[in-house]
Amino acid sequence: MIRARITGTGSYVPEKVLTNLDIEKFLDTSDEWIRTRTGISERHVVADGEYTSDLATNAARRALEMAGVDAKEIDLVVVGTITGDYPWPATACVVQRNLEALNAGAFDVSAACSGFLYALSCAVDRIEAGRAKKAVVIGAETLTRIIDWEDRNTCVLFGDAAGAVVLEASEGEHGVLSTHLHADGTQLELLYQPGFGTRLMPSEETLAKRDYFLKMQGNEVFKVAVRSLTEVANIALKANSMTAADVDLFIPHQANIRILDATSKRIGLKENQVYINVDRFGNTSAATIPLALDEANRAGRLKSGDIVLLDAFGGGFTWAAALLRW
Numbered sequence: 001m002i003r004a005r006i007t008g009t010g011s012y013v014p015e016k017v018l019t020n021l022d023i024e025k026f027l028d029t030s031d032e033w034i035r036t037r038t039g040i041s042e043r044h045v046v047a048d049g050e051y052t053s054d055l056a057t058n059a060a061r062r063a064l065e066m067a068g069v070d071a072k073e074i075d076l077v078v079v080g081t082i083t084g085d086y087p088w089p090a091t092a093c094v095v096q097r098n099l100e101a102l103n104a105g106a107f108d109v110s111a112a113c114s115g116f117l118y119a120l121s122c123a124v125d126r127i128e129a130g131r132a133k134k135a136v137v138i139g140a141e142t143l144t145r146i147i148d149w150e151d152r153n154t155c156v157l158f159g160d161a162a163g164a165v166v167l168e169a170s171e172g173e174h175g176v177l178s179t180h181l182h183a184d185g186t187q188l189e190l191l192y193q194p195g196f197g198t199r200l201m202p203s204e205e206t207l208a209k210r211d212y213f214l215k216m217q218g219n220e221v222f223k224v225a226v227r228s229l230t231e232v233a234n235i236a237l238k239a240n241s242m243t244a245a246d247v248d249l250f251i252p253h254q255a256n257i258r259i260l261d262a263t264s265k266r267i268g269l270k271e272n273q274v275y276i277n278v279d280r281f282g283n284t285s286a287a288t289i290p291l292a293l294d295e296a297n298r299a300g301r302l303k304s305g306d307i308v309l310l311d312a313f314g315g316g317f318t319w320a321a322a323l324l325r326w
């Protein structure tokens with residue numbers, strides 16, 4: 001059977017670091033509140049003139065370099081993002097241009113924090129179907145551009161980053177074993193950006209109402225996130241006749257340490273099976289999983305044959321999991 005195997009990982013975060021102590025200076029909050037409620041100590045923030053496509057391109061270049069693959073060999077560039085450079089065309093097209101991946105199709109996937117796993121599943125399916133041999137899949141976000149820096153309920157949670165993987169068609173046991181996608185649009189207003197799609201266009205009224213910014217009902221999101229992340233992780237394990245004990249590394253979407261802890265416990269995972277970096281980057285939406293995967297890979301935490309469980313939840317709501325044999 002043809003499988004899609006990850007042969008390179010890469011990531012990129014903007015240089016500027018914003019600590020909780022920095023935020024304390026302009027917002028009614030505290031380092032102590034942010035750390036105890038979220039586990040976040042700092043996050044990276046894009047500079048003026050630095051865009052989602054720039055982060056994505058840098059991450060992709062690093063992944064291609066690790067894989068030893070030339071951009072011209074790539075058949076597909078897929079970017080999971082909700083903070084693309086433009087409403088359209090796709091940020092994937094900007095990345096394709098930057099990489100000079102002249103033989104690749106390119107599109108974006110909008111699934112909020114599940115964006116990377118949704119994007120991964122699209123590329124995996126094309127590779128398994130024999131329609132692509134090499135793909136670059138990226139999760140990239142500049143969420144700090146759509147958060148309301150006057151809203152302490154949300155602005156302390158998010159950061160900017162990109163992560164990427166190179167997938168190659170491969171025979172054998174290694175690679176992506178399965179992907180699982182779910183959604184429930186009935187509660188989408190619990191976590192969304194009301195403007196500026198075509199429903200609420202830019203106007204004096206929408207600007208005054210701050211409709212451009214991300215809105216979230218954190219408490220409600222918390223409960224659904226834990227339930228959905230647990231459910232889909234168990235679905236992925238069951239589909240491969242595995243249990244939590246088989247997992248060498250669990251890389252969940254890094255939203256909040258309390259969500260990560262509650263989810264890991266419910267799945268039956270021990271602390272040493274779980275990768276956590278939310279303390280240093282905050283919630284970077286579609287970028288959290290590929291960023292963590294790249295860190296873990298470069299730190300030597302992944303050995304050939306390891307079982308890796310990826311698990312995400314985000315706006316939509318959307319949630320997804322992928323199980324890999326490294």
Ligand code: ACO
Nearest residue numbers: 029030033037113152153156218219222255256313314315
């Ligand atoms: N600093 C200080 N106080 C704050 C802050 C802040 N930054 N934010 C909120 N508070 C206050 C509130 O105003 C409230 O005060 P009140 O009781 O006087 O009204 C109090 O703290 C408690 O607020 P809660 O919302 O109940 O706090 P909670 O313990 O639920 O934590 C949090 C809030 C961190 C947002 C939590 O609900 C959460 O993590 N939710 C999940 C959010 C998330 O991770 N979303 C993303 C997942 S999906 C995705 O990644 C897109």
